[in-house]
Amino acid sequence: MCLASCQRTGGRPMRHMLRGLIGALGFIAAAALPARADTDIKFALDWKFEGPSAPYFVAIDKGYYKAEGLNVTVDTGPGSVAGIARVAAGTYPLGFFDINSLVKFNDQNPDKALKAILMVYDKPPFSIVTLVKTGISKPKDLEGKVLGAPAPDGAYAQWKAFVKENAIDADKVKIENVGFPVREPMLADGKVDAITGFSFSSYFNLLQKGLKPEDIKVLLMSDYGLVLYGNAVIVNPDFAKAHPKEVAGFVRATIKGIIETARDPEAAIKSVMKRNETGDEKIELARLKMALKDNMITEWVTKNGIGGIDVDRMTKSIEQIAVTYDFKEKKPAAADIFTAEFLPPAAERMPK
Structure with missing residues (x-):
């Protein structure tokens, strides 16, 4: 009877059974696969775990990096100049250092070709x-x-x-x-x-x-006359080439961390103090607020969004760097130092 019924209906019951079996097997196979592992990223700060470092720790604690498939660890650094070599060597694929010193570093190490990908201090401190x-x-x-x-x-x-x-x-x-x-x-x-x-x-x-x-x-x-930019996130070029999605994800999550820090610095400073138990929370909060007002959320950033640069200003800043430094090679263009390719759209970068 079943065979006759299946033949009369074009074998639909059998096809339904097969589909169900295939679906079940697919579910079992997917469940047996290990979950996708997050990409580990070591990030180097320029200095200690102080108030202005809050955005990175906020991005960790709020799960912004995790949402991008990243497992980010943050280390202290030796200063805004010396740490650039860490990124060049690949010890840290990403770091937070002085962009003006990066201009000089690239001139002295033309084979490295490091670039800044996220301007954090629109005005330097x-x-x-x-x-x-x-x-x-x-x-x-x-x-x-x-x-x-x-x-x-x-x-x-x-x-x-x-x-x-x-x-x-x-x-x-x-x-x-x-x-x-x-x-x-x-x-x-x-x-x-x-x-x-x-x-x-x-x-x-x-x-x-x-x-x-x-x-x-x-x-x-x-x-008093300096048009220079300040610290920016710098990437190792080999890492950027091999992991463009991860770099873009790091930038996107960090911007979210900056926006959230600017929105609620009192809450953000808690993320710093968890990692700096000997610090003075009142001092670090005041330090953070000063950095937000004077360096990070400037008038230009409020109008144009976090993370980008004004190309004309960057060009002028390179001319100003030439006052303090004799270039071995020709002076670089702004595009040799900073790239916006990893930045999300401006609408996603506006302070709230």
């Missing part, structure tokens, strides 16, 4: 930090004074351009090479009259030394 009692209120006042400057400091690397833009007689400024750990203590103790440094680092380090806000004077170099 390069600054001259001093105490009100020194009488230094403008760049020219540095003449006749002692300036403490760590040799590998990203801010000090811009000194010659800063001198030119502000008509400072550099011969009248004594430069003392100081180490990072003693920079602010030497200023607080009066052993130097001013220091170079990142504004949100030196300012709060001085507060922790017992100085009051009204005792401290910060001269942002971007307020």
Whole structure:
């Protein structure tokens, strides 16, 4: 009876049974396969786990990297200049370092061809930090004074351009090479009259030394003629070529981390403090807010979105770098230093 029935209906019951069996086997096979493994990415910061590093930890804690199939670990760094070599060597496929130093690094290592893929500090925190009692209120006042400057400091690397833009007689400024750990203590103790440094680092380090806000004077170099950009996410070219989707995913997730940090810095700082148990949360929150206001969420970023650059400005900044550095090769174009190929559309990059 069944055979006759199947023949009369064109064998539909048998086909339905086969389809069901095939579907069941497919489900069993899929269940037996291991889940897709996330791609491990080591990311190098320029410095310690401080307030301005919040976006990366927010992106980890909120699952933004995980959603892109990435398992991201973040390490501290040796400074905004020295760490570039880590990315060039492939020790870290991605890192957060000074784009101006990247311009020089590429000139000295033309075979590396590193590129920035996400501008984070639209305005750099390069600054001259001093105490009100020194009488230094403008760049020219540095003449006749002692300036403490760590040799590998990203801010000090811009000194010659800063001198030119502000008509400072550099011969009248004594430069003392100081180490990072003693920079602010030497200023607080009066052993130097001013220091170079990142504004949100030196300012709060001085507060922790017992100085009051009204005792401290910060001269942002971007307020005195420098058009330079600051720190950006830099990628190893071999890694970018082999893993373009992962790089784009890292950029997309990091931008989400920046947007969320700007939206709620009080919550974001918790992600930093989980990883910096000896830090002062009040200080780190204030440091983060300063970096957001002065460096990250600038007027240009508010209008154009997080992560991109103005090509004309980048071109001018390379000209300004040429004041502090003699290029071995020809001066690079903006496209040699920064690429927007991994950025999501501008609509997804607007601060909220």
